[in-house]
Amino acid sequence: MAYATALSVLADPTRREVFERLRAGARPVNAIAAGMPVSRPAVSQHLKVLKDAGLVEERSEGVRRIYSVRREGLAELRDWLDSFWGDALDALKLEAERSYRAKKRSK
């Protein structure tokens, strides 16, 4: 069910921007927040949410906290999306529609 978490976490535009800024490499909070339309604490809060969702990881370097993307955090969401392209799906789908028409007729 982690794909659900990933979805809701990445749904917020500001948080997604934070995430995108990490795409090119690990960065301290300062650097992420620089030039963003929201305050630094806001960025910190987004990073916490991202971290709790397993989408980023954090390491300390002196007084700085360096954040980076955790690709594995996206895996479940990716799998879920992929599951909409399955071969078995179409057969199942047709079957389901058939049973619906049958039900409708018999009613």
Added chain:
Amino acid sequence: MAYATALSVLADPTRREVFERLRAGARPVNAIAAGMPVSRPAVSQHLKVLKDAGLVEERSEGVRRIYSVRREGLAELRDWLDSFWGDALDALKLEAERSYRAKKRSK
């Protein structure tokens, strides 16, 4: 930017459930709403959002509105996710980190 829309639309659990119920095949609103913890109008509203996002399509059959999944609506989101696994990514990432260390040193 449609992947952003798809993300926010699919982030809601109830709406995602509606969407999932269509996975197995096209269904009228009645059938979708049956057994759901929310009212039928709520389901109608979710369907409208899903439709506006291009994630489902609607066809009329008498007095019923039959909804079905639009796979293409997921394509952009899928592409966005895939872009996190690119080969070029790692090179870029390393470069970005390198430039960061340089900046830090020179300061």
Added chain:
DNA sequence: CAAATGCGTAAGTTATGACTTACCGTTAGT
């Protein structure tokens, strides 16, 4: 050791959006 930098957290405000009930138009059956 004092001042400064980096960042997380607490508390309070506010906008948004997911729900409800009530209602209305449209198609189907008798």
Added chain:
DNA sequence: ACTAACGGTAAGTCATAACTTACGCATTTG
């Protein structure tokens, strides 16, 4: 034509979550 079933829309309520400012705790630096 009358009634019932299907489902979209309006209006209002309420919870949530994305922000803000204020603050405090580490680390580094002079």
